[in-house]
Amino acid sequence: MKKLIEGSMAVAEAIKVCRPHVISAYPITPQTHVVENLSQFVADGELKSEFVNVESEFGAASVVLGSSATGARAFSCTTSQGLLLMLEVLYNIAGLRLPVVMVVANRAVSAPINIWCDHQDAVTVRDAGWIQLWAEDNQEAYDMCLQAYRIGETPEVSLPVMVNFDGFILTHAFEPVDVIEQKDADQFLPPYKPAQYLTTKNPLTFGLLVDPDYYAETRYRLQVAMEDSKKIIEDVADEFKSKFGRYSGGLVEKYRLDDADTAVISMGSVSGTIKEVVDSLRDEGKKIGLLRIRVLRPFPKEAIFAALKDVKNIIIMEKNISLGLEGMLATEIKACFYAKEKQPKVSGYIVGLGGRDIPQDSIRNTILKAEKELAQAEFVDLKHQLIGGVL
Amino acid sequence: MKKPEIKESLLAPGHKACAGCGEALAARIIMDAAGPNTIVTAATGCLEVFSTLYPQSAWKMPWIHSLFENSSAVAAGIEVALKAMGRENEAKVIAQGGDGATADIGIGCLSGMFERGHDVLYVCYDNEAYMNTGIQRSGLTPFEASTTTSPSGEISWGNKTDKKPMPEIAAAHKIPYVATATVGYVKDLEKKVKKALSIKGPKYLQVHCPCPLGWAHDPALTIKVAKTAVQTGLIPIFEMEQGKITSVRKIAKKQPVEEYLKLQARFRHLFKKPGGEAEIKRIQQIADNNIEKYGLM
């Protein structure tokens, strides 16, 4: 059934049909509507969850950790400063192999404080051991929430999953979203049945002190689970398609890449704008396509290489920067081609930081410029009058 | 003749606590008083470290350690999960933390847990410093104790502040039950654990636990040190219900604070440096204030 709803409502509706036992979150713009909607569902008796209002995001993450360890399905939602405040718990949830799902309404990181969209928040925490899914639009964010629980709760995965969707650009956008009936959702997502959890019936110790004799193996097993999850992510997307008719999954999205010699790479909602530019450049005879990263962790290096192996020119447009180096994707994409025979030219552009608009013209000009240069961490649309003096 | 029966404890022997560890003793008494139908959380600290070095665990009950500052929030998550899954009759929930975990880094999560009214007993093992990391001061380190981050020195008498009033801070949250206890009086400790667990809602229990290593006292004297702390008035033992003091452990025979201080090298400088007598008087004043405030005599 299609509904014209705000992105935050779409995500809340998706979580509702996932029937989490426990929801704990702390308000932060632009995530607030998601948790407000969920609170209302609980208040109206539409959703039978324990909604725990906490004193901080650190507390929220800790509450869902405890719930998940007790065998409950748990949900949280945050962004930006809240996500960074959670960081210590994020690593802990992953290390404990708890399939918590969290939606992140991606936003820039302070200072200076800025409430608008970029991807610095989730990119910064990409090493924490969470699977990271990145939506382009609200339908995809909706679908990803259901898939996230299926993926994370698969026994051989047993990892937390973060669903990323762009702050304001998606959270506050009204789009038609096809929502799933509860009974269909229940079929797709059966109750969570962990092999081990906190219970007096089988008293186990969780979160032990692990010394040098054993620690590396726990990290190795996390790494293996991450790698193995690539196949599960694709299987879950296939199953979702067979049930609901939409393919809204996979590790990467390939857009008009078949015969392309130039590929743009991006994540999130800006990909929609880039696709339009690709279309118009195609009309002008350019062999260009887009590769959208849907899953940042595990990093789909095989899928990326397979999609781009015949491409000569790669143009990365990303909303984050690893200060002192370059955009995160630039480094990681280049690594996909290490020791391969054919080496494409890889140009890295930083776009849309702190919610700066990314008009089609900028994308188009950047693509045309990239044909003639090898850009590294080049900021698009910088206002030179602002950086001449002291900012 | 029948051999005396040795009761199996829920915190099994063989863990790695130091000889004479007050915290280990307190934990064992608390767990046995709580019984097996309990889920337990722990903060990072000595207790977690000495009892769960993989692949061994001393815990015969479901137990989880997450981080230093979130034992209370994890316990809250467990409590709501049990409720949401219809398992609330399966287990009581106990959250544990050291004095640092409780009064310093974890006070935010703890306050949240109190405020929200979770049915959890929070136990603070008060050994009066960050022992696990090597005896650094905490908000519950007593006045003028020498620790590695509040050392006595040429121009220092040690820790500059007195113990943060955690029981009162807990009680200010209008929680139904707050109590202090000590390993010096284990029957009282046991009784308070049982009582706390019979009350619904958040409970706070702060247990004074001598640390032979950190306080530098003879490990054979743990119980004596703990009892002397009470008998001087420095550690008041009381219960607060609905915000009001409802019982206090009366001091049988008041002892001067010197009797307590001299047992522990963390106070040695008070007896060595010129001017120490005046400082000991200030500590005596703290004890006397307690005696008056809590009606200990």
Ligand SMILES: Cc1ncc(C[n+]2csc(CCOP(=O)(O)OP(=O)(O)O)c2C)c(N)n1
């Ligand atoms: C965020 C964080 N900061 C610091 C530490 C280091 N640390 C671990 S245990 C501990 C002290 C514990 O003191 P306390 O809570 O009093 O427990 P005790 O060991 O004395 O029983 C510290 C500082 C940590 N693990 N995590």
Ligand SMILES: [Mg+2]
């Ligand atoms: Mg301590």
